[in-house]
Amino acid sequence: MNGKLDFVSRSQYSGYYLGILGTVVVVGLVALPYVVAQGFTNTLVNLFILLILANMWNVLAGYGGLVSVGQQAFIGIGAYTVLLLAQHGIEPFLAIPVAVVVGAVFAYPISWFLFRLTGGYFAIATWVVAVAAGITITGIPSLGGGTGASLPGLQSMSSVLLGAFTYWASLAVVLASLVSVYLLLRSRLGLALTAVRDNEIGARSIGVKVTRAKRIVYLISAAGCAGAGALIAISQLNVQAANVFNVQWTAYMIFAVLIGGIGSIEGPIIGSVVFIVLQQSLARFNAWYLVIVGAVAVIIAIWARGGIWGVWADRSSTKLFPVGYFLRKSSPEGDQLVTQTNK
Amino acid sequence: MENTPLLELIGIVKRFNKVSVAEGLAFSVADGEAVGIVGPNGAGKTSLFGIISGELHEDAGEVRLGGELLNRRDSADRCKMGIGRTHQVPRPFQQMTVFENVLVAAHQGAGLKGRDATDLASSVLSDTGLYDVANRPAGRLGLLHRKRLELARALATRPRILLLDEVAGGLTDPEVDELIKIVLKARKSGVAVIWIEHAVRALVETVDRLICIAGGRIIGDGKPAQVLAMAEVKELFLGTEPGEESALRMDHYASHGHLGDGEGRQVSP
Ligand SMILES: Nc1ncnc2c1ncn2[C@@H]1O[C@H](COP(=O)(O)OP(=O)(O)OP(=O)(O)O)[C@@H](O)[C@H]1O
Ligand SMILES: [Mg+2]
Numbered sequence: 001m002n003g004k005l006d007f008v009s010r011s012q013y014s015g016y017y018l019g020i021l022g023t024v025v026v027v028g029l030v031a032l033p034y035v036v037a038q039g040f041t042n043t044l045v046n047l048f049i050l051l052i053l054a055n056m057w058n059v060l061a062g063y064g065g066l067v068s069v070g071q072q073a074f075i076g077i078g079a080y081t082v083l084l085l086a087q088h089g090i091e092p093f094l095a096i097p098v099a100v101v102v103g104a105v106f107a108y109p110i111s112w113f114l115f116r117l118t119g120g121y122f123a124i125a126t127w128v129v130a131v132a133a134g135i136t137i138t139g140i141p142s143l144g145g146g147t148g149a150s151l152p153g154l155q156s157m158s159s160v161l162l163g164a165f166t167y168w169a170s171l172a173v174v175l176a177s178l179v180s181v182y183l184l185l186r187s188r189l190g191l192a193l194t195a196v197r198d199n200e201i202g203a204r205s206i207g208v209k210v211t212r213a214k215r216i217v218y219l220i221s222a223a224g225c226a227g228a229g230a231l232i233a234i235s236q237l238n239v240q241a242a243n244v245f246n247v248q249w250t251a252y253m254i255f256a257v258l259i260g261g262i263g264s265i266e267g268p269i270i271g272s273v274v275f276i277v278l279q280q281s282l283a284r285f286n287a288w289y290l291v292i293v294g295a296v297a298v299i300i301a302i303w304a305r306g307g308i309w310g311v312w313a314d315r316s317s318t319k320l321f322p323v324g325y326f327l328r329k330s331s332p333e334g335d336q337l338v339t340q341t342n343k
Numbered sequence: 344m345e346n347t348p349l350l351e352l353i354g355i356v357k358r359f360n361k362v363s364v365a366e367g368l369a370f371s372v373a374d375g376e377a378v379g380i381v382g383p384n385g386a387g388k389t390s391l392f393g394i395i396s397g398e399l400h401e402d403a404g405e406v407r408l409g410g411e412l413l414n415r416r417d418s419a420d421r422c423k424m425g426i427g428r429t430h431q432v433p434r435p436f437q438q439m440t441v442f443e444n445v446l447v448a449a450h451q452g453a454g455l456k457g458r459d460a461t462d463l464a465s466s467v468l469s470d471t472g473l474y475d476v477a478n479r480p481a482g483r484l485g486l487l488h489r490k491r492l493e494l495a496r497a498l499a500t501r502p503r504i505l506l507l508d509e510v511a512g513g514l515t516d517p518e519v520d521e522l523i524k525i526v527l528k529a530r531k532s533g534v535a536v537i538w539i540e541h542a543v544r545a546l547v548e549t550v551d552r553l554i555c556i557a558g559g560r561i562i563g564d565g566k567p568a569q570v571l572a573m574a575e576v577k578e579l580f581l582g583t584e585p586g587e588e589s590a591l592r593m594d595h596y597a598s599h600g601h602l603g604d605g606e607g608r609q610v611s612p
Contacts, residue, residue: 008442008461188450195436195447202434205396206496207422207452263438327442327465327477338477 009326033164041167047276048170052177054256054268056224062263063193064217070126073133074103074222076245078229083239086153096230103226104219111218134245148240173227185323255297261307265321347410349374355404364390366559377536379546382556388539392506396428397421422452427502429493431509437482445499452500471495504535511545
């Protein structure tokens with residue numbers, strides 16, 4: 001009946017169409033600067049930065065259960081890494097991957113301190129770390145002190161070209177972050193993390209080294225946020241501690257994740273798009289847009305705990321990123337999913 | 344080292360404020376042996392599993408597996424070393440399918456990869472009668488299947504000793520019969536078992552030895568029939584015969600309202 005005949009697929013449907021769809025979307029996005037006005041790609045840069053942050057906060061809190069309100073520490077570290085390297089003659093675009101690595105390197109010792117704490121204490125400590133990092137950097141005159149410094153190295157580029165390169169760099173980082181998280185969640189570690197997401201004690205008792213898994217997630221999240229920080233530095237051509245270490249970045253990423261749906265790859269993507277659309281269409285209300293976005297997040301948190309994607313996922317098993325396992329069996333009618341009815 | 348017991352508890356003491364759940368508990372379980380544990384509500388049975396599996400820290404005493412001291416190992420390590428446990432209140436990974444629930448255990452607990460892991464997961468699902476719901480999210484399972492999933496996950500870690508905490512609680516008689524078959528099959532493969540259960544019938548049919556715990560102490564330890572015949576034990580069971588729905592078990596529902604109130608209050612280490 002089963003045993004040797006069983007096999008396991010990673011997607012309920014063929015991944016073929018998803019592959020084609022993904023390729024079309026990526027090619028379209030790459031070609032975009034040739035087609036649309038620069039204002040639009042600039043908005044997309046903001047979307048991509050938010051998407052990276054939301055994606056990272058989602059793995060951190062949604063899978064690792066690590067509710068951090070201090071991810072701006074790594075945004076700042078990423079931005080200042082680019083600034084420091086640019087001051088020493090290194091092309092800012094080439095500094096992005098360095099910033100990513102530097103983010104993870106800083107996160108490692110910080111995690112040993114933070115992981116002694118849990119829950120609310122953990123959250124507050126992450127924030128304290130971010131504030132301390134901001135103050136420390138403000139005290140370094142060569143990095144511009146409190147007033148910040150403009151980013152050297154890109155002045156020779158025409159504004160159109162710079163805009164396009166910034167867009168492509170952001171697209172590259174956002175794709176890298178999505179692909180990394182996708183591959184992570186498809187791996188054995190990813191399945192273990194998903195178990196941690198659903199029930200931490202249960203996960204421990206079947207052999208999941210929870211703290212180790214969380215530390216890995218924390219490092220990945222720091223790396224991604226540092227990448228976003230590098231992009232912020234490049235897109236603003238200016239690095240100021242009060243901006244890059246601002247807790248509002250964390251508020252944005254949390255809003256985007258809550259709106260879209262925590263604990264899935266799709267949720268933060270949807271949430272980031274909704275956030276940016278709201279931000280753009282409410283621009284004339286100035287800072288009030290944040291209040292409205294926050295209200296939307298709160299309403300969703302109360303009435304649709306799984307966010308927009310969660311509402312969809314409750315009704316359909318179709319996913320953009322297939323990370324699951326499906327037990328199938330061979331039968332005379334062809335391969336099929338094991339279900340209650342075909343006993 | 345011929346006679347080293349598989350699991351050995353020595354002088355375990357554990358108190359929650361004034362409540363004492365273990366006052367110098369000591370017993371050992373041999374390779375392949377099956378031991379049943381009975382005792383009134385709040386006797387400390389679940390806490391004992393917590394101490395063995397590393398979810399709770401004992402105040403004093405030693406836990407050893409195959410002679411090796413476990414006290415400083417976390418629950419994940421203990422699982423990898425061969426202690427597989429179920430929880431009185433099931434802890435399913437709600438949004439993962441039944442198959443995925445069991446697969447993580449095969450990956451992490453048994454240390455398997457790829458095809459080996461998926462094969463083990465699917466064979467454990469057939470053994471535990473969960474094969475047909477393999478692709479269903481665990482959050483949509485009924486009580487029977489949730490209890491079986493706890494058992495399936497523990498089995499998929501390839502344990503040397505299986506700790507069962509009221510896996511028959513709340514099940515109907517035919518369902519308990521099925522469960523007994525599952526546990527007997529696991530026993531055949533050589534795994535040792537400690538089974539906490541209020542329904543003594545299930546224990547009498549599966550275990551070699553019965554331990555009765557009350558007030559954090561062992562008040563009976565021996566062949567099931569002998570232990571159930573002891574005056575102190577009978578007193579706890581209020582005169583009901585083993586095999587019947589015991590008064591103890593009814594009491595359990597009356598006082599707790601639902602299964603495993605005690606477990607729900609436990610904190611992770
Ligand atoms: N984390 C905890 N903090 C404080 N008290 C606890 C904790 N866990 C258990 N207790 C108490 O310890 C006692 C023993 O609980 P335990 O769950 O081990 O009993 P049990 O024998 O499994 O009971 P039951 O048959 O109801 O499952 C109970 O009085 C319970 O309320
Ligand atoms: Mg109990």
